[in-house]
Amino acid sequence: MPLNLAPNFHAAGKRYLNAYSPGDDFYEMLLDAHRDLSDEQSELMNARLILLLANHIGDLDVLREALAAAREDV
Amino acid sequence: MLKTYHYPKFKYERPAEAGTNRLKHARAVVVGAGPVGMAAAIDLAQQGVPVLLLDDDDTVSIGSRGVCYAKRALEILDRLGVGDAVVDKGVSWNVGRSFFRDREVYNFNLVPEADQKRPGMVNLQQYYLEEFLVARCRELPNIEMRWKNRVISVNPGDEDVRLKVETPDGYYVAAADWLVVADGAKSPIRKMLNLEIDGKIFMDRFLIADVVMKADFPAERWFWFDPPFHPNQSALLHKQADNVWRIDFQLGWTADPEEEKKPEKVIPRIQAMLGDEREFELEWVSVYTFQCRRMAAFRHGRVLFVGDAAHQVSPFGARGANSGIQDTDNLAWKLKLVMDGRAPESLLDSYSAERTCAADENLLNSTRSTDFITPKSRASRTFRNAVLGMAGKHAFARVLVNSGRLSVPACLAESPLNTPDAEAFAGRMAPGMPMDDAPISIGGRPGWLLDRVGGQFTLLRFADDAAGDTYAELADDPIPVRTLTLTPAADPKGVAAHRYDARPGTAYLIRPDQHVAARWRAPTVAAVRAAVARATCNA
Ligand SMILES: Cc1cc2nc3c(=O)[nH]c(=O)nc-3n(C[C@H](O)[C@H](O)[C@H](O)COP(=O)(O)OP(=O)(O)OC[C@H]3O[C@@H](n4cnc5c(N)ncnc54)[C@H](O)[C@@H]3O)c2cc1C
Numbered sequence: 001m002p003l004n005l006a007p008n009f010h011a012a013g014k015r016y017l018n019a020y021s022p023g024d025d026f027y028e029m030l031l032d033a034h035r036d037l038s039d040e041q042s043e044l045m046n047a048r049l050i051l052l053l054a055n056h057i058g059d060l061d062v063l064r065e066a067l068a069a070a071r072e073d074v
Numbered sequence: 075m076l077k078t079y080h081y082p083k084f085k086y087e088r089p090a091e092a093g094t095n096r097l098k099h100a101r102a103v104v105v106g107a108g109p110v111g112m113a114a115a116i117d118l119a120q121q122g123v124p125v126l127l128l129d130d131d132d133t134v135s136i137g138s139r140g141v142c143y144a145k146r147a148l149e150i151l152d153r154l155g156v157g158d159a160v161v162d163k164g165v166s167w168n169v170g171r172s173f174f175r176d177r178e179v180y181n182f183n184l185v186p187e188a189d190q191k192r193p194g195m196v197n198l199q200q201y202y203l204e205e206f207l208v209a210r211c212r213e214l215p216n217i218e219m220r221w222k223n224r225v226i227s228v229n230p231g232d233e234d235v236r237l238k239v240e241t242p243d244g245y246y247v248a249a250a251d252w253l254v255v256a257d258g259a260k261s262p263i264r265k266m267l268n269l270e271i272d273g274k275i276f277m278d279r280f281l282i283a284d285v286v287m288k289a290d291f292p293a294e295r296w297f298w299f300d301p302p303f304h305p306n307q308s309a310l311l312h313k314q315a316d317n318v319w320r321i322d323f324q325l326g327w328t329a330d331p332e333e334e335k336k337p338e339k340v341i342p343r344i345q346a347m348l349g350d351e352r353e354f355e356l357e358w359v360s361v362y363t364f365q366c367r368r369m370a371a372f373r374h375g376r377v378l379f380v381g382d383a384a385h386q387v388s389p390f391g392a393r394g395a396n397s398g399i400q401d402t403d404n405l406a407w408k409l410k411l412v413m414d415g416r417a418p419e420s421l422l423d424s425y426s427a428e429r430t431c432a433a434d435e436n437l438l439n440s441t442r443s444t445d446f447i448t449p450k451s452r453a454s455r456t457f458r459n460a461v462l463g464m465a466g467k468h469a470f471a472r473v474l475v476n477s478g479r480l481s482v483p484a485c486l487a488e489s490p491l492n493t494p495d496a497e498a499f500a501g502r503m504a505p506g507m508p509m510d511d512a513p514i515s516i517g518g519r520p521g522w523l524l525d526r527v528g529g530q531f532t533l534l535r536f537a538d539d540a541a542g543d544t545y546a547e548l549a550d551d552p553i554p555v556r557t558l559t560l561t562p563a564a565d566p567k568g569v570a571a572h573r574y575d576a577r578p579g580t581a582y583l584i585r586p587d588q589h590v591a592a593r594w595r596a597p598t599v600a601a602v603r604a605a606v607a608r609a610t611c612n613a
Contacts, residue, residue, distance in 0.1 A: 007469060042451070073463060
C-alpha cells in the first residue's frame with residue numbers, strides 16, 4: 001500500500017458531521033500532549049512519537065516514502 | 075462618522091413612570107438591544123408575548139464588529155422577518171484563500187449547498203443587521219422599545235424580577251415576570267447578580283480596520299499566516315457591504331493599542347498588505363482582545379442569559395452573534411409555553427442545558443482555531459508551519475489548516491427533549507438536529523421547507539397524497555401540532571424525501587425552533603403526543 005496522503009483521521013464507532021472534526025481532534029491531542037514541556041522535552045517527545053508510529057506502520061516502503069515526503073522542501 | 079454609513083439615532087421618549095413611584099409591569103423584559111436582545115424580543119413578540127426592550131444607548135453597534143452571518147442564523151432571521159434584508163444587503167462569498175509567508179497554500183470554495191434557500195455565509199457590517207432588526211421591532215406592536223433606559227440594579231424574587239432603570243428623566247422600577255439578559259460581554263446584570271463567567275483571556279491583541287477600496291478586489295476571504303508584510307503574525311481580509319473591506323492584523327500581546335491605532339502606523343501596514351498602488355480610505359480602526367468563556371448555567375430562576383452576556387468566543391469562526399441568535403431561537407418558544415402554564419419551568423432548564431452544550435462546541439472550535447493561528451509554544455509553531463508547508467501538496471495537510479471553522483449549529487443529540495429513534499433511519503436528520511432545508515412546492519407554488527415550519531410544533535409527514543391525514547386532531551391539543559404533508563408533487567425533486575430518508579408514512583416531529591424532536595416510519599397519534607410531552611417536559 002502506498003503512503004496515504006488523503007485525510008485519514010477517524011475513530012471507531014464515531015460519526016462526524018464536519019469533515020474537519022477528526023483532524024482537529026487529533027491536532028488538539030497533539031498540542032495537549034506537548035503542553036508544559038520545554039523545547040528540548042518536546043523534541044524528545046516528537047522523536048519518540050515518530051519511532052512509535054514508524055514501528056506501528058512497519059512497512060519499510062511506506063516509511064521510505066514518508067521520509068522522502070517529509071524531507072521535501074525542508 | 076463613517077463615510078459609507080450614517081448611524082441612526084433612535085428617539086428617546088420619556089417613560090410615563092420616569093421620576094415617579096409608579097411600577098412598570100411587564101410580562102417579559104429584554105435588556106440590551108444588540109442583535110441577540112432584538113432577536114429575543116422579536117421572537118417572543120411574534121409568539122404573542124408583549125415585550126419591554128430596554129437599551130442604555132440610542133443607536134446601533136458602533137464601528138467594526140460582527141461580519142459573518144452563517145446559514146443557521148440566516149434561517150432564524152428569516153423566521154424573524156429580516157432574512158431578506160440581511161442577505162440582500164450582505165456580500166456573498168465562496169472562495170477563501172490561505173497564504174503561508176509569500177505563497178498561497180490552500181483555497182476552498184464554499185459552493186453554496188444546492189437546494190437550500192440560504193448560503194453558508196453572508197458578510198455584513200453589524201450595524202446594518204441591527205438597523206434591520208430595529209425596523210422589524212418597530213413593526214411589532216407588542217414590542218415597546220425604550221432607548222436611553224439603563225438598568226442599574228436587579229432584584230430577583232419568586233414572583234417577579236424588579237429592575238431599577240435610569241433615564242434622562244429620572245428613575246423608575248420595572249417588575250418583570252421574566253427577564254432576558256442580553257446586555258453583552260461585560261454584562262452589568264451578570265455582575266449585579268454576582269454570577270461568575272469562567273474561561274480564559276487570550277494573550278493577544280488584534281488590530282481591526284475597515285477600509286473603503288477604490289479599485290476592484292475579489293469578494294474572497296484571504297488569510298495570511300506569517301506574511302512578509304507582517305512577519306510572525308496573521309492577517310485577514312474580508313469584504314463587507316458598500317465596498318468596505320475588513321482587515322484584521324494580529325499584533326501580539328506586547329503591542330501598544332494606542333500607538334497601533336494611529337493612522338500613520340495603520341496606513342503603511344495596509345499599504346504593504348494590498349500593494350502600494352491600490353487606493354483606499356480608512357473608515358475605522360480599533361484594537362481588541364478576546365476571551366473564551368461561559369457561565370455555568372444560563373438560567374437563574376426568572377432570569378435568562380443569552381448571547382455575549384452568557385458566553386464569549388474568539389472571533390475566529392464567527393460564532394458570537396451567530397450563536398447568540400441561536401440562543402434566542404431555543405429560548406423563546408420555551409418561555410412562551412412556560413408563561414402560558416402549558417409547560418413546567420423545568421423546560422427553561424433545558425434551554426440552559428442545550429445552549430451550554432452548544433456554547434461548549436463553539437468554544438472548542440474557536441479555541442482550536444486560535445491555537446492554530448497563534449501558536450503558544452515553539453513545538454506548536456513548528457507543527458503549524460509544517461502543516462502549512464505541506465498543505466499545497468498534500469490533501470491530508472489541507473484539512474488541518476485551521477484559520478477558523480465555519481459556524482455550524484449545534485445538533486443537540488444528547489438532549490433529553492429528544493425521543494430516541496426506535497426505527498432505522500439513514501441521513502443526518504436525527505433527533506436534535508436543526509432541519510435541513512429543501513425546495514418544496516405547495517399548491518403549485520415553489521418555496522422552501524424551512525419557510526413552512528417553525529414558531530410552533532409541526533408534524534412533517536411524507537405521504538403519497540394529502541388525503542388521509544389522521545393527525546389533524548393534534549391541532550386542537552393544548553400544545554397544538556400542525557401537520558405539513560409532503561407528497562411527491564410537493565417535493566418535485568425528491569430532495570426533502572432524500573434528506574429526511576422518507577418513505578410514505580414517515581413523519582418528523584419538528585420543534586418550534588426547527589430542530590427535530592422525534593421521527594417515525596408511521597407513528598400513532600399517541601406516539602406523537604408522547605413526543606410533544608417529552609419535548610416540553612410534560613412527560
Ligand atoms: C472584532 C469582532 C468581530 C466579530 N465578528 C463576528 C462575526 O463575524 N460573526 C458573529 O456572529 N459575531 C462576531 N462578533 C461577535 C458579535 O459582535 C457579538 O457576539 C454580538 O454583538 C453579541 O450580541 P449581544 O446582543 O449579545 O451583545 P451586544 O451586541 O454587546 O449588545 C448588548 C447591548 O446591551 C446594552 N446594554 C448593556 N448594558 C446595559 C444596561 N445596563 N442597561 C440597558 N442596556 C444595556 C448595550 O448598549 C448593547 O446595545 C465579533 C465581535 C468582535 C469584537
